[in-house]
Amino acid sequence: MPKTMRAALLDAAGGPEALRIGDTPYPDRVNAEFVVKVVAASVNPIDAKTRAGRGVFGAIHSFPTVLGHDFSGVVMESPYSAHPLRPGDEVFGMVPVPRYGGSYAEYVSVPSLSVVRKPATLSHIEAAAAPLAALTAWGMVVEVAKAHEGQRMLIHAGSGGVGHFAVQFASYFGAHVIATASGEKASWLRSLGAAEVIDYTTTRFEEVVHGADVVIDLIGNVHDETGTRSLSVLRPGGLLVNAPTGSWPTFADDVAAAGLRGTDYKVAPDGNTLAVIARLLEAGNVRVHVDQIFPLDRIADAHAAVESGHTRGKVVVKVAEG
Template sequence: MTTTTERPTMTPTMRAMVITQNGGPDVLTPAKIPTPRRRGSEILIRVAAAGVNPFDVDARAGRVGSCGSPELPAVLGCDFSGTVVESPYAAFPLKPGTEVYGVASVPRSAGTYAEYVSVPLLSVTRKPKSLSHVEAAAVPLAALTAWGLVVDVAKAHEGQRILVHAGAGGVGHFVVQFAAYFGAHVIATGSSRNADWLTELGASEVIDYTQSLFEEATVGVDVVIDLVDDDEVALRSVRVLRLGGLLVHVPTCEVPGLQDLCDSVGARLTGYEVAPDATCLAIIARLLDSGDVAVYVDDVYDLEDVADAHRLLAKGHTRGKLVLKITDE
């Protein structure tokens, strides 16, 4: 059954957090800007909550990765959960009033640190029924990334040994759950405070990186999923791979000498780039509603306090995701 609410009214202007220049968290400033207009086959969404991701921090600071940097002035934010305001046509399945979640097309379009966003059809699907908007907004980008890493790249299966760096992070806690769901033996690196939680998520082993070197604690790994932006960690990860094993280095910066090192020991190396996928988001929604997968929200901020969320995220060591509450549910 489709979840619907009363059709929200649209205003000509909206609250948003805008950057007019690259820099530190303080460049995020509140503004009233025109509400976006739906174009072509897009869907206009009234945003209830938005996720905060490392990509947002990099884009704000002007660190240009393979996705490019948004044109200034810009509204950041990829994840959203909210309610459909306008659909492409009358018989479209996601009618006005339907609760949805998905991913905005940043940097090609404005992001989700705002009351409204207009997104392509492939970027949005029905929100998980069991989740609040705040919880649902923590899911899309992190879970899509994790799904691609585990299912499309690692091809997780029973008997496979997968090492996950930063297993307690936004992407990491989904990687651990998806890999365990498909039967892999999951080894996660994390701090001592997250050890029990990672075990609950499905990790068979947890290596406390503050107490021991992971390459001394495990060996013969089929796949390493490296979510840490640290060249040394990437290079050390090659040591734990079996012959023919695969290192998936997710951070976009290329690590000097990493490909040569993998070649020298008979290991494979790849990066990864996530893409919006409404069909995959619908599968993830069913896993969340069934209880096979869970999302963890570390903290919730008001829209105008997004700079504080950026500061915390830049320090690292958050558990799960940070979320902005934008409008009342």
């Protein structure tokens, strides 16, 4: 195996330009870990926040570091010779950054419980776009909100990476989905299963949504107090599930004061759940949408695209041919 590999490196917090391409040591494989050759990785909002000094930046203890949670690629080293996934097999998954080096690199080491076989119907580009966003959406919509027939669920930022999976999972399990997004994305979201789409640029959602059972909040109070306003659309005893809690420091107190239920949510790199999602993707019950693809050399542009807030679905970085 090579001693070094090419990667996008971060030396200190900063803007997208803080990411540089350079060489870093090839990852060690210990215990029940894989080493995977990365064909594609995706960019998530948490990556951009961490790069800027927020997110999980405080848990990075040495530099340069490599970011990137999602990957799709080919097994180079397996945990043991009789493991079902062997060198040459195509896999995808999620790296627990910053405990491990990230996927903006030619190779990545990853715990075996976080790796599953790539759906045969998906390219590496499509597969790399799925893990973190799909696992987050599944956790919020299926595990916490328990999406079911007859449930009314409002999903904010329905056209984003997590949002477009959340719309599909909620619809798949029978919920009546109301999504917020800009108007030009309405027909696309309806094709994914949204029963209603509210154009947030022209309509205040709290003026048209009443008695919702659940709000899936992927925005918080980062803009126009979306999180706080969401409390008024819930029925008594309704549930608000919030992902970006950092933008809403009074979240727990505000939910309690309104007499509602609420919880934050943090995604886990759970291969068993990802395997279920993989079956839905392979069968075509759920689709992943890739908005833009960048080569690794343009990782800064990929981060800038995600930070623009206007992408539909996911932004993916192509690391190698495959």
